Amino acid sequence: MGKVSKRMLFDGIDADAVSQNFLEEIVGEMIRLHGVSESDAVGRIVEKWKGRKFRWPEGEPGSDTSWMIFHESPEHWAQVIFTGNWTWWRKNDER
Numbered sequence: 001m002g003k004v005s006k007r008m009l010f011d012g013i014d015a016d017a018v019s020q021n022f023l024e025e026i027v028g029e030m031i032r033l034h035g036v037s038e039s040d041a042v043g044r045i046v047e048k049w050k051g052r053k054f055r056w057p058e059g060e061p062g063s064d065t066s067w068m069i070f071h072e073s074p075e076h077w078a079q080v081i082f083t084g085n086w087t088w089w090r091k092n093d094e095r
Contacts, residue, residue, distance in 0.1 A: 008042050012050035019054035022074065029078035036082070044081050 010023055023045055030041035056067055069077065079085070 008038070010042060010046055010049075012046055014053040016055050018056035019069075022054075022056075022069065025074035026077045026081070029074045030082055033075070033078055034082050041078075041082075048081050 007020070008024055008027060010020070013023070015023060026045060027038060027041040030036050030044070031038060036044075054067065054069060056070060072080075
């Protein structure tokens with residue numbers, strides 16, 4: 001995964017510290033897998049999840065928080081967000 005040098009701003013996404021780290025891992029995977037810039041990767045995540053609230057591990061009872069992103073890997077989300085394709089893919093890009 002690409003190393004992140006600073007805390008990134010995911011404008012419009014309310015994330016706790018664990019969720020922030022997870023979002024940064026997704027950015028690193030997008031950079032590694034698709035060669036996009038950090039700002040492009042962050043922008044894609046914001047476009048996908050703006051207005052969402054992410055909390056680990058359980059969310060906040062009775063609220064709109066989501067911890068479901070943790071059920072998939074950062075690599076998975078990097079692929080989904082970058083390609084817009086929610087279908088399953090095989091390792092080594094076999095389709």
